[in-house]
Amino acid sequence: MSPATPHPAEIIAWYAEMGVSEALDETPHNHFAAPRPAPRPVLAPVPAAPLRHAAAATAPDEAAVSARTLAREARTLDELKAAMAGFEGCALKATAKNLVFADGNPAARVMLVGEAPGADEDRAGLPFVGRSGQLLDRMLAAIGLTRAEQVYIANLLPWRPPGNRTPTPQEVAICLPFIQRQIELVDPAILVCVGRPSSMALLDVKSIMAARGRWLEYDNGTRTIPALPILHPAYLLRSPLDKRLAWRDLRTLKAAIDAL
Numbered sequence: 001m002s003p004a005t006p007h008p009a010e011i012i013a014w015y016a017e018m019g020v021s022e023a024l025d026e027t028p029h030n031h032f033a034a035p036r037p038a039p040r041p042v043l044a045p046v047p048a049a050p051l052r053h054a055a056a057a058t059a060p061d062e063a064a065v066s067a068r069t070l071a072r073e074a075r076t077l078d079e080l081k082a083a084m085a086g087f088e089g090c091a092l093k094a095t096a097k098n099l100v101f102a103d104g105n106p107a108a109r110v111m112l113v114g115e116a117p118g119a120d121e122d123r124a125g126l127p128f129v130g131r132s133g134q135l136l137d138r139m140l141a142a143i144g145l146t147r148a149e150q151v152y153i154a155n156l157l158p159w160r161p162p163g164n165r166t167p168t169p170q171e172v173a174i175c176l177p178f179i180q181r182q183i184e185l186v187d188p189a190i191l192v193c194v195g196r197p198s199s200m201a202l203l204d205v206k207s208i209m210a211a212r213g214r215w216l217e218y219d220n221g222t223r224t225i226p227a228l229p230i231l232h233p234a235y236l237l238r239s240p241l242d243k244r245l246a247w248r249d250l251r252t253l254k255a256a257i258d259a260l
């Protein structure tokens with residue numbers, strides 16, 4: 001390798017920073033070596049072809065209205081999942097591998113809402129199965145909760161944003177009716193918003209650091225549900241010193257569950 005050639009680890013780190021987290025093919029292709037197509041003759045402008053993805057063609061406002069209608073019409077969680085699987089109004093669907101709907105027990109008294117699937121969740125079609133999900137399971141276990149029995153877990157967005165970028169306000173607005181309906185159908189006794197984006201979107205929280213561990217109310221249209229914002233496990237993996245804050249918040253949650 002010449003001194004000017006970057007080390008493979010540097011190239012991989014650069015890819016990760018740019019949001020490239022998936023290999024598209026088994027073998028690399030040198031596109032610079034491939035024969036280049038002959039320049040196309042300049043022709044008169046051709047009318048634009050229709051967009052291939054309905055997702056890209058739907059205006060955000062229209063998409064949010066259509067999501068609201070579909071969500072309202074869903075009478076069960078299965079119907080809601082089917083409606084979301086058929087929805088073409090969010091461009092994230094085009095780049096995601098799977099719809100990540102939920103995990104856990106739909107009859108649980110505690111519902112957790114995270115941000116959006118990452119690469120592991122996208123592959124598995126289940127929320128919180130990667131490193132931060134494993135930490136979340138340990139956090140729940142510390143207060144005697146298991147994913148399979150005592151909690152129901154979903155995300156603000158059911159499709160992975162490419163490269164795990166933060167969802168845009170438009171993506172959140174389009175998908176919001178789905179998670180709102182999911183909360184309505186599960187009808188938990190306690191809602192836990194895991195991290196900033198879900199606390200902002202569902203509880204109108206401005207600062208997760210200021211709001212974490214404080215009881216708020218989530219209005220589901222027919223009643224209010226006690227809601228607790230907590231720090232996201234992905235943040236805790238990056239800032240382990242703040243696990244002591246998370247522990248305090250988990251004890252707050254446990255006390256409320258015990259009082260139910």
Ligand code: URA
Pocket residue numbers: 114115116117118121126127128129130132133155195234
């Ligand atoms: N982070 C989230 O907010 N949700 C997941 O499902 C995984 C990671």
